[in-house]
Amino acid sequence: xxxxxxxxxxxATWMIYAAAxxxxxxxxxxxxxxxxxxxxxxxxxxxxxxxxxxxxGLGGLYSERAGVVNIGLEGMxxxxxxxxxxxTIELGPWPGxxxxxxxxxxxxxxxxxxxxxxxxxxxISGVAILIAAPGITxxxxxxxxxxxxxxxxxxxxxxxxxxxxxxPVLAGGGFLGWESPDLLGWLRDLRWWYVxxxxxxxxxxIANVSQMTILAFALVPISAWxxxxxxxxLRLRICGEHPWAGESxxxxxxxxxxxxxxxxxxxxxxxxxxxxSPELNGIYLEGSTLNRGFIGLAALIIGNWRPGGVMAGALLxxxxxxxxKRDLDGSATHSLLVVTxxxxxxxxxxxxxxxxxxxxxxxxxxxxxxxIWFAITDTVPDWWVDIQPFIIVLLVMVFFSQRLRMPAxxxxxxxxxxx
Amino acid sequence: xxxxxxxxxxxFGQDTPARRIMLSLxxxxxxxxxxxxxxxxILVVAGSNPLSAYADMLGHARRxxxxxxxxxxxxxxxxxxxxxxxxxxxxxxxIGVEGQYRMAAIFAAYVGGxxxxxxVFHMGLILITAMIVGGAWAGIAGLLHTQRGVNEVxxxxxxxxxxxxxxxxxxxxxxxxxxxVVVGVGTEPIADSGIIPNLSxxxxxxxxxxxxxxxxxxxxxxxxxxxxxxxxxxTVFGYDLRAGGINPLAARAGGVQPKxxxxxxxxxxxxxxxxxxxxxxxxxxxxxxxxxxFLGFNGIAVALLGRNHPAGIAVGALLWAFLDAxxxxxxxTGTAPKETVDIMRxxxxxxxxxxxxxxxxVRIREEATAAAARxxxxxx
Numbered sequence: 149x150x151x152x153x154x155x156x157x158x159x160a161t162w163m164i165y166a167a168a169x170x171x172x173x174x175x176x177x178x179x180x181x182x183x184x185x186x187x188x189x190x191x192x193x194x195x196x197x198x199x200x201x202x203x204x205g206l207g208g209l210y211s212e213r214a215g216v217v218n219i220g221l222e223g224m225x226x227x228x229x230x231x232x233x234x235x236t237i238e239l240g241p242w243p244g245x246x247x248x249x250x251x252x253x254x255x256x257x258x259x260x261x262x263x264x265x266x267x268x269x270x271x272i273s274g275v276a277i278l279i280a281a282p283g284i285t286x287x288x289x290x291x292x293x294x295x296x297x298x299x300x301x302x303x304x305x306x307x308x309x310x311x312x313x314x315x316p317v318l319a320g321g322g323f324l325g326w327e328s329p330d331l332l333g334w335l336r337d338l339r340w341w342y343v344x345x346x347x348x349x350x351x352x353x354i355a356n357v358s359q360m361t362i363l364a365f366a367l368v369p370i371s372a373w374x375x376x377x378x379x380x381x382l383r384l385r386i387c388g389e390h391p392w393a394g395e396s397x398x399x400x401x402x403x404x405x406x407x408x409x410x411x412x413x414x415x416x417x418x419x420x421x422x423x424x425s426p427e428l429n430g431i432y433l434e435g436s437t438l439n440r441g442f443i444g445l446a447a448l449i450i451g452n453w454r455p456g457g458v459m460a461g462a463l464l465x466x467x468x469x470x471x472x473k474r475d476l477d478g479s480a481t482h483s484l485l486v487v488t489x490x491x492x493x494x495x496x497x498x499x500x501x502x503x504x505x506x507x508x509x510x511x512x513x514x515x516x517x518x519x520i521w522f523a524i525t526d527t528v529p530d531w532w533v534d535i536q537p538f539i540i541v542l543l544v545m546v547f548f549s550q551r552l553r554m555p556a557x558x559x560x561x562x563x564x565x566x567x
Numbered sequence: 568x569x570x571x572x573x574x575x576x577x578x579f580g581q582d583t584p585a586r587r588i589m590l591s592l593x594x595x596x597x598x599x600x601x602x603x604x605x606x607x608x609i610l611v612v613a614g615s616n617p618l619s620a621y622a623d624m625l626g627h628a629r630r631x632x633x634x635x636x637x638x639x640x641x642x643x644x645x646x647x648x649x650x651x652x653x654x655x656x657x658x659x660x661x662i663g664v665e666g667q668y669r670m671a672a673i674f675a676a677y678v679g680g681x682x683x684x685x686x687v688f689h690m691g692l693i694l695i696t697a698m699i700v701g702g703a704w705a706g707i708a709g710l711l712h713t714q715r716g717v718n719e720v721x722x723x724x725x726x727x728x729x730x731x732x733x734x735x736x737x738x739x740x741x742x743x744x745x746x747x748v749v750v751g752v753g754t755e756p757i758a759d760s761g762i763i764p765n766l767s768x769x770x771x772x773x774x775x776x777x778x779x780x781x782x783x784x785x786x787x788x789x790x791x792x793x794x795x796x797x798x799x800x801x802t803v804f805g806y807d808l809r810a811g812g813i814n815p816l817a818a819r820a821g822g823v824q825p826k827x828x829x830x831x832x833x834x835x836x837x838x839x840x841x842x843x844x845x846x847x848x849x850x851x852x853x854x855x856x857x858x859x860x861f862l863g864f865n866g867i868a869v870a871l872l873g874r875n876h877p878a879g880i881a882v883g884a885l886l887w888a889f890l891d892a893x894x895x896x897x898x899x900t901g902t903a904p905k906e907t908v909d910i911m912r913x914x915x916x917x918x919x920x921x922x923x924x925x926x927x928x929v930r931i932r933e934e935a936t937a938a939a940a941r942x943x944x945x946x947x
Contacts, residue, residue: 267928
């Protein structure tokens, strides 16, 4: 069975995992009597919550694969959000996105200048960007948004969005005036357990989706291809693994590091522009990046510095957020506790088979605690939704940090000829 | 490379003390000058007159009341800077002071508000609660580091997120009864016995101030600074800490237990970090939802500017406080947008860290040349 899975192409494996995940959710839904875990509204909201986290994570991927730690991603999201909103108001959605991307890249350029050219510690430079970015956007807002109608020093006027897309045949809509069938909608209406859940959830992912979202998700396979299948990617990765070896092969390490860091800011800028788009805020609003830059960094880590992993990590955080925002009484999030317990039990079994009793005991303990919590309450408090991503990362780090492998020279200041 | 240079600093006498001080000052002074020029350019582009804005800032800072308010603002920043510096000395990046001080502040305010004991004990109880909570919160990151090998940058960033969520819940849970949805909801007010008295009698020697009080937490900050200095330079622990930060392998060979040091450094850093919010609690008499944020990140900035030196951090904190005070006066006079100050901060920080790095390299190069010259002399 496992061997059969190994032989499949990776996209098929992903599909199987996703279907199994939905199956788990459908079972939980059945037993806890909650609704909405597998609805189209939840899955489409999940996409909106995932995209900025994923883009920040992908940004971190390019930077850290080139050996530069970027904890300034949050600041670059802020810059991207401001420039994205401003560009969209002045020039329209797509050029606005480009302006947002440029804004994020500009922040990253400062980071690259400090870390690559001057060899400043990466964390220090990142903190400087974190502090500087909100100041810069505030100054710019005062100069530009404050003079616009409905704008102020903390927010911009409304921002337009890009077009939407619906997959013909599968999810309805039309194509050149032709009324397409809606296969998944039809399956959903059959009301068969699991099949209809799966169809509804899948339909949420492909019906009425922002073109920006599609572009963002397209960047995952593109990044995988660029980083692992091109000469550019190989050279970028050598900067993060062993820059001195690359240097001996005549690779211009500094220029690759610059490229990696600037790309990272550009992707974070995209993420920021997405936050400002009607998909989430519809305006630039001060303080509304909501730590997504840090969560993106977390997705990068639990995704083991790989594009697919980043996407999975971002979805792992996007899903509970999407669910939590629509789940006013906290009952759906409450039933997610069951999913957590199941995951922890699996971890415990896995650890036991690997003969690490401590891990296994720890996982069982946390699982039992979560079980008790689930049993004695009917809802979870609203703040749990906000801290859940961070808790998940901490748990993943506790159990798997030994199995994650970051680029070997990640975070080490590089000077030509000095090891 | 670094290890060599620190060790050989005393060996080659070329470096006179005056020259060393000049070199250390070059970076921060250069950073300030650069940021003045850069912000000036931005102001010109934005249509303001930089000269009159700077004149306003300096004129304002000369007033006694401004000096007092600058010291008030510098106090928590200084404590936060020392908290970050303790970690830095051990090569630990405690990004989590942000979460630690907020957790500490809300618990300390809650404990302070729910008991009434005679003066000194009440104040002591609040301070100790803050230190314990801050230390415990940082201790989680310490445990993850020592037991599970989790990088403290990641764990403290995540713990910051968790802390903010928990605090949002606690504020609602612990709010004083009767204050449901009104502005200024917060924990139960602390009785007068728990409030550290202000030090306004000191500025009153210099003139008449009525609108501003000098915070009594300044005493706490001074004690923190002195203890940090003594701990670092006069104790075995401080020696081990610095040794562990400069060269972990050598320190280990010398009998320093790295895990133990990491744990203690995290606990100390968090304990001091817990005190960051005390000034605000004493000022407001409670924890309220508008509790000042970003002190943790700015503390890191201040520690960087001050090169983790007890006096340097104080200078950094005062500079940051001066910029804070300047943003107030710019808003009043309207000569320039007050957000200019935020830009100045960013520019100062980035140029200062770059400057320090350049100075470090210049020193290393000079030492290497000096050493080579000496070797050549001996060989001859």
